[in-house]
Amino acid sequence: MTSPPTGEDAGPRPHGPGGPPAAARDLPHDPPGGARVTPPSTPQDAPAPGPARRAARLLPGLVVGAVTLALPAVLDDSALTVYIFLGLAAMVTVGVSLLMGYAGQVSLGQGAFYAVGGYTAGILAVRGGPPIAGLLAAPVVAAAFAVVVGVPLLRLRGHHLAFATLAMQLIVLSLAGRLAITGGDIGLQAIPPFGWGSFELTGAVGYAYLTWGGVALVMLVTRNVIVSRPGRALRALATSETAAASSGVPVGRYKLVVFALSAAFAGLAGGIYAYYTGYVAPSSFPVLLSIEYIVMAVVGGLGTVWGAVVGAAAITLLVQALNLIGTAPGMPSYAPSVLSYAVYAVVLITVVLFLPRGLFPAAVARLRRAPRP
Amino acid sequence: MTTPAGTGVVEIADLVVRYGSAVALDGVSLSAGRGEMVALLGPNGAGKSTLADTLSGILTPASGTVEVGGRLAHIPEGRQLFPDLSVEDNLRLGGWRSRRRDPAQVYELLPQLAAIRRRLAGVLSGGEQQMVAFGRALMSRPDVLVVDELSLGLAPIVTRDLARHLTQLNAEHGLTVLLIEQNARLAFDVCERAYVLEAGRIVAEGPCAELAESPRVARAYLGGSIEETRK
């Protein structure tokens, strides 16, 4: 974007077409709603609740936690697979939501960090490394990779960063498809399952707990980041980088930290993915994957921890349901992919245009407004 | 859009304009008769430019009515030219509404523009830019001209020159002029009547001669500071 002179006598003052109406210069006013500028809507600054109210507030969380723990015991194997993929998607989406909602940056390359995590765990595992090392290395290597590419790339903003991260993913995929260590186009096969000592995690139930343990960890970390002092500074970052910078926030460093953190989440998910499926290849991490995470984050509401999980769940289940329809007898062979493309697209466009704060915050707001019995 | 007999070519009644939840104009009524020159005074942020943008259709009123009997052109605050187009292209685009694209008549009226027709608007001096903005507005052959901050940032001699053109057009072609100004001296010099807008409301109106007598207006717009009157 061009930055025209702003002095009174320096000539005309163009306004971006999407920016505030030019005439708004008479008055301060809210910026128009949009994916980037929508401030996160978690109420952090509410007055401290009393013990009873705190318990009441904790209750839904406890119920959700209990259901999450109970589900693997009752789900059948194919449902468990969905449950695991849902958890993996949620992990990545929390990071994307943090990045978009708090650092105000669009990453079209989150799948690259997922891939880095998957390959890291996979490479270590097929070379006989202890699985726990692989699982720890996946997020660490992904975060380190994010720091290395982030230093130059995070100088970019908006659509430049979006394309740069997309380019990053294409390069990662292209390299993975050619290097010997990553197994080329065929990828890494027969990755041994996750385990600890002599114990081997083979059943889907174990992976479900591992995955959702990871989700809980990711949510906890994100929550702590959000309520921390840097987290509050980050919120300013999403709204106005210049304002944040002028109030003394080390914009560059915070952006890099959030970028690395979101990469670590994706890397952890990728690591679990590698152990669970026993197979990673360039085709496991298509560009569309990165777009899916954006859909999930946008649906859930940017910068909300729970929203990201709800968004991931909603989209995963919706696509799963459509898959059932698409594979029903009599449907053409392309039906499943067409249906999922269509649903991603329609949901993304609808939410961005009509519910810019996201589905989850909109629903919560509606519930809050409803009179209590 | 019909103008009832006996009323003005510009009729604004109970106009309310909002930005989100903020109210920029709060029940403003204003009228200007055909061939009249009317001033709108007020401090920064009073809503003057909002009124101009509403008149030219950029902003939509939340309530109230705006009626303009004829074609309206608007010289916005800060000239707002197209910096990477030539002076001539700027003028030609001014004829977008009227579909009149030949700037010959404007050159006749403002010969200094003909001399700089090939130059880019972005590199002109403030006075030249205001002249281009003036010419661009005339390209649409307006019946009503809204001029937002004619004098802002210009040397007095340039302002006088522009004001002379305005009064001439008013006298010879019956052009209705709404002059939006912080500079009350200029406005009182040129116009017969004036309105004073403060914080989105009309707080005073009447013939310029009478308003100039009012201690409140005199203090705020002809000498004393605005802060003083607020006390």
Add this chain to the structure above:
Amino acid sequence: MRELLTYVVNGLAVGCGFALIAAGLVAVHRVTGVVNFAQGMFAVVAGLSASWLLGTGLPHGLSEGAAVLVAAVAGLLTGLLAIGRRGTTPQSALIVTLGVGVLAYAVEIVVWGDQPRSFPGLPGSVSVAGVGVQSQHLLVIAATAVTFALLTTFFGRTYLGKALTACASNPYAARVIGIDVTRMGLLAFVLGGLLGGVAGVLVTPLRPISFDTDVTLIVNGFAAAVFGSLGRAGLALVGALLLGLAESLAAGYGYAAYQLEIALGLMLVIMVVQSTRRTSVLEEPA
């Protein structure tokens, strides 16, 4: 030496395709501030349409022309979604165009299937300085030159083109003089569709196209557009030709596998260097 000439012509032809995509991106970005991720999709739609129309027996020329019009309609629809609703920020609009690109996948697979399609271009070859050059390559270069000339004339000489430039340079002033900026933005999207469509029908005979080719096209087109800071079509053309040449030479001299890395790496370096320069310019007056 003979190979070099072949690679150069090939690279220029490929670069021309990128240049047309980039020109569409620039047109839309200048007028609306939106980076249109669906720009590559316009080329795909046109390429697939042309191949299908030729298959139905429609003659060359007519098929390609109709395909370009289909792409223009796709451009209009994309624009309606991206900027049709008031208050959509450019960043939100980028995400909407991302969605439009994915939506197009669904439509394209239903209409044309998911297999790559191609169609024969101009047959035969011409001898240039003793080297045989495919006629289609020359056609691509010539057609791109004509398109850019038309584009320059449109923006530099016509009233409508000037009005589009006006919207780009000061949208508020454009509204003051009565120009409907949204409608002009839609016009820019149609123009983007036309340019993408021309790219599609020219390039498909060189490289078969399928529904997901849009990612390669948009990334290369964006890389070229970045050369001109997303605002100057002439520089974007230069960038696209360099990109095409770099890729073609890399492929010709045995680094075919690294084509994509070269193009994308170049784009990243240019963007980062530009951002550094921008910041220093901004910091100077302080």
